Amino acid sequence: MSRAWGGDGGGGAPAGTAGARPDEARRHNRAALLRRLHVAGPCTRATLAAELGLNRSTIKAVVDGLAEAGVVTEAVPAQRNGAGRPSLMVLPEPExxxxxxxxxxxxxxxxxxxxxxxxxxxxxxxxxxxxxxxxxxxxxxxxxxxxxxxxxxxxxxxxxxxxxxxxxxxxxxxxxxxxxxxxxxxxxxxxxxxxxxxxxxxxxxxxxGALAEHVRGEAHGVDDLVYISADRGVGGGVIAAGRPLRGTRGYVGEIGHLVVRPGGRDCYCGNRGCWETEVGEAALCRALGLPEDTPRGVIVAELRSLATAPLPGPLDEFAEWLATGLVTVVNVTAPDLVVLGDLFTALPPAVVDHVRTQVHERSLVSRAVGGTRIETSPLGRDAxxxxxxxxxxxxxxxxx
Amino acid sequence: MSRAWGGDGGGGAPAGTAGARPDEARRHNRAALLRRLHVAGPCTRATLAAELGLNRSTIKAVVDGLAEAGVVTEAVPAQRNGAGRPSLMVLPEPExxxxxxxxxxxxxxxxxxxxxxxxxxxxxxxxxxxxxxxxxxxxxxxxxxxxxxxxxxxxxxxxxxxxxxxxxxxxxxxxxxxxxxxxxxxxxxxxxxxxxxxxxxxxxxxxxGALAEHVRGEAHGVDDLVYISADRGVGGGVIAAGRPLRGTRGYVGEIGHLVVRPGGRDCYCGNRGCWETEVGEAALCRALGLPEDTPRGVIVAELRSLATAPLPGPLDEFAEWLATGLVTVVNVTAPDLVVLGDLFTALPPAVVDHVRTQVHERSLVSRAVGGTRIETSPLGRDAxxxxxxxxxxxxxxxxx
Missing domain, CATH: 3.30.420.40 (ATPase, nucleotide binding domain)
Known part of the structure; x- marks a missing residue:
């Protein structure tokens, strides 16, 4: 189960903590159970009891309370296993x-x-x-x-x-x-x-994007990950030990503005040679020989046309800058998994493979942790x- | 007070949590009180009560227990304020x-x-x-x-x-x-x-180094910081929201191996142009016109001789690479404070000033957070x- 993201909701102390005040415990158990159903879908009371470490009578009380409030329903599963009486499934009511x-x-x-x-x-x-x-x-x-x-x-x-x-x-x-x-x-x-x-x-x-991948995407069950995506700009979200990496006063970093190419192109941020200027949408257009304001659909179509093309190809230099930035990201944050999102999901597989190999060869930390995985996002543009x-x-x- | 660093010791739930089991609460309060004395030094029982949010009878019980075990003593303070009966100070027994x-x-x-x-x-x-x-x-x-x-x-x-x-x-x-x-x-x-x-x-x-600065150095009371130091190599430690940034399986990153100069010098790590190759001890020697294996004392003496020299000078390019790497570090981790440690503490003030200005001008994130502070470590080589x-x-x- 995913841990809470912000301050107040969802997570916190383990369910069923001995000695917690009864109303707090009830509220906590209710939220934990609902979060389990929300993240991982319907299941039986027995599964809820096992996963949340609560006894059956507590689960019954919580489920009954939620059912009375119209938040969950219980139903016989469509597929029955074995001949015995089927366990009721607890289903969240989406609305x-x-x-x-x-x-x-x-x-x-x-x-x-x-x-x-x-x-x-x-x-x-x-x-x-x-x-x-x-x-x-x-x-x-x-x-x-x-x-x-x-x-x-x-x-x-x-x-x-x-x-x-x-x-x-x-x-x-x-x-x-x-x-x-x-x-x-x-x-x-x-x-x-x-x-x-x-x-x-x-x-x-x-x-x-990182949160989405952590809860419902490629990084489900992974506690140390970086999500990198390109839209017009390039951004990155880091989750370390299951928690979002934030800096002072809650600000998150701007990974797209790590410097990959000193003395490179001017970036609007006041710096030169930011990663974003080398692997953002405009850079991809340049690499593909398209005007920088090419509509997204055309860029994606062009990338798809390269899907089976081997390297070397027009994206060689682009891949090099993508790998260089990723080496820095992996060396600084030591993730288990890097998820490439948004426009990067349309990159030809050969480019992603090349980047994967490069990062592993050039990153001390990737080697130390046994090889940081690099995958494209299954959530794509919806992340x-x-x-x-x-x-x-x-x-x-x-x-x- | 500093939060716990590792897994087991020191921190955890707040002191005096309602409903916690009595023996756990006692142990917790004892550890919290001792940690307060350890980090911030001797103080009165009244101060302990106020800072830890515990009542006076609880403080008395804990202090008495610790005194009996020979871990603290109580003494009349040397300087008395006012005319009343002086409050006893609680002092840890170092040994x-x-x-x-x-x-x-x-x-x-x-x-x-x-x-x-x-x-x-x-x-x-x-x-x-x-x-x-x-x-x-x-x-x-x-x-x-x-x-x-x-x-x-x-x-x-x-x-x-x-x-x-x-x-x-x-x-x-x-x-x-x-x-x-x-x-x-x-x-x-x-x-x-x-x-x-x-x-x-x-x-x-x-x-x-980051832990030391957080508990006893420049970053005391600062919860979002990066410590960067140069010995032979260059390393960095990040503390975010009071906790050390670690990646998968507890590995920390290797900030010295962020890429500042693509196509630059070969680094032993398998990469080229790592930050370490541009701002480590060897790079400093090159900048100063010294052989790369110059003893530390000679390097420091040479740096001291430049202490009042204005820029531009022999360290211009070195300062540029230091600033470039720091822009990346600040943009990725959004710290409140960057502490420059070890060999960096010997850098001429004009170099540190130049780096400070450069980072502020070139980092989007530094501007957003109101200016990331950049300071040299008071702990120096002992950090x-x-x-x-x-x-x-x-x-x-x-x-x-």
Missing amino acids: AAVVLAIDVRVEQVAMAMVGIGGQVLGRHSWNLHHRTRAPGEVITHIAESAQLLADELAVSARGAAVSVPGVVRRDDGFVHEAPNLGWRDVALGTRLAAVLRIPVQVANDAEL KLVGAAELAFEPVLGAV | AAVVLAIDVRVEQVAMAMVGIGGQVLGRHSWNLHHRTRAPGEVITHIAESAQLLADELAVSARGAAVSVPGVVRRDDGFVHEAPNLGWRDVALGTRLAAVLRIPVQVANDAEL KLVGAAELAFEPVLGAV
């Missing part, structure tokens, strides 16, 4: 607690209403053009779309979380700088909470939306 | 619990017997020449010196910790690779525990020894 997940990207805003268990109840997205990328307009549009989704689905969200490609102060969702959006000093959390009238959390997109839903669910599952 | 701290460096092994409160009771060091750098000989010499120190001081250590400049598996103190020592696959923890007959922990030197002592004390303070 019993719904959150709003929002992914603000450079070219698009995507939103989804997500129920317990991660079920997407409905989604909505729109393209951003320069005239509508202003924070005020994006906020208004999000509020309108949230209302539409709520009306269509006849549900109301208990909380929301937003993914933003930028430097975010987690306490209050203040976006310090989201350069690829052209945003600076936007009180996004406060402003969205005011119009949505629900609690709103805001987080860096790569941090949420940040999935991560936003998980972030929004944390306080919600503890309060259902 | 009531002693640990052995060992710093294995490339040129020297340093050892110290350290008492509660961090008091160095005695120390011993010897230079390593090529013929005596073999693990077996180092282990034998450490065991002999430990015996000498114990005899001289008439104390026996309850635990030991060793700092090693290499990749260490924390579980069992296995040194995977310590290239500057020429060590590979050395079961240092197990072998030392067998000859010293006390529990032995082994950790990466930069991680221990790793101090860190080893603190690591050794963790389980010991919980068991006194």
Whole structure:
């Protein structure tokens, strides 16, 4: 089971801690059980008892309470094993607690209403053009779309979380700088909470990608991982010992701005030769001989056309910079797994293989830990939306 | 107060948790109180009560128990404030619990017997020449010196910790690779525990430097910091949210092997252009026009002679690489403070100032967090020894 991400919700002390106050223990057990169903899906009471380390009477009390509140149901499984009386399955009711997940990207805003268990109840997205990328307009549009989704689905969200490609102060969702959006000093959390009238959390997109991979993706069950993704920019989220790596005042790093090529191209961040300038979307376009503002679909199609091409090829230099940055990331954070997300999932397998070999050969730490795995994300472009839903669910599952 | 570093000792649940089992609570309170005295020095019972959030009768019981065991004493303070009856000060008895701290460096092994409160009771060091750098000989010499120190001081250590400049598996103190020592696959923890007959922990030197700065140095009270140091090699330790950043299976990263100069000098690690090759001791020698094997004392003297020299100067390029690597480190880990340790503490102030300015100008994250501070270590060359002592004390303070 995944550990809690933020401050309040989900995790904390082990279930059934001896000596905890009864009401605290009850609340804790209820949240732990619900989180188990949310992350890993329906199962029997016996499995819940075994996994949570609680006795059957405690499980019964918690399940009965949740069933009475309409949060779970119990049902005979469709497939029966053996001849005995079948164990009832405990199933979460997706609509019993719904959150709003929002992914603000450079070219698009995507939103989804997500129920317990991660079920997407409905989604909505729109393209951003320069005239509508202003924070005020994006906020208004999000509020309108949230209302539409709520009306269509006849549900109301208990909380929301937003993914933003930028430097975010987690306490209050203040976006310090989201350069690829052209945003600076936007009180996004406060402003969205005011119009949505629900609690709103805001987080860096790569941090949420890492969360999504940890809970529902390639890194499920892995406690030390790095998620790297390319959209317009390049970002990375680190999870160490099951917890997100954050720096001072909750800020997360900007892995896309590690320096791979001193004296290289100017980056908007004030530096030169940032990783982002060598392996971001624009760099990929250059490598493919496409204009830097080529639409995403065309870039992906072009990458697909190279899917079976062997190396060397047009992506050689790109692969070199990807490997160089990854050597630094692996040497600094010693992960078990690196997940390549978003646009990187469209890279030809030969490129990913080459990068994998290079990192293993050139990273002292990869060799020490027995070979850091490097995989592409199964969640693809949805990772940040999935991560936003998980972030929004944390306080919600503890309060259902 | 500093949080616990390792697994077992010191920290954990808050003191005085309601509902905890009485014997656990007692043990916890005892360890917390002792840790407070160890880290922050003598104080009154009233201060202990306020800081630990415990009532006076609990404090009295714990202090009385510790006094009876000879671990603390109570005394009238030398300086009296006001006219009332003076509060008794609670003082730790340094020799009531002693640990052995060992710093294995490339040129020297340093050892110290350290008492509660961090008091160095005695120390011993010897230079390593090529013929005596073999693990077996180092282990034998450490065991002999430990015996000498114990005899001289008439104390026996309850635990030991060793700092090693290499990749260490924390579980069992296995040194995977310590290239500057020429060590590979050395079961240092197990072998030392067998000859010293006390529990032995082994950790990466930069991680221990970070611990030392956090507990007793520049970073006291700072929860997000990076410690970078140059001995022969360059290492870095990261503390995020008060906890050491570790990767898979407890390995810490090797910040000295982030890539600053692609296509640069070959590094023994299999990579080229590692930060270590540009800002390690050899690079400093090259910058100063000295042979690469110049003794440390001569390098430091040469640096001191430049102390008041303005830039530009011979260290311009060196400063540039130092800044470039720091931009990457700050962008990836978003620290509040970077502490430059060991050989870096001898850098001319103008160089440190230049690096500080460069990092602030070129790091998006430094600007976002309001300016990452960059300071030199007050602990200097002792940082790793101090860190080893603190690591050794963790389980010991919980068991006194």
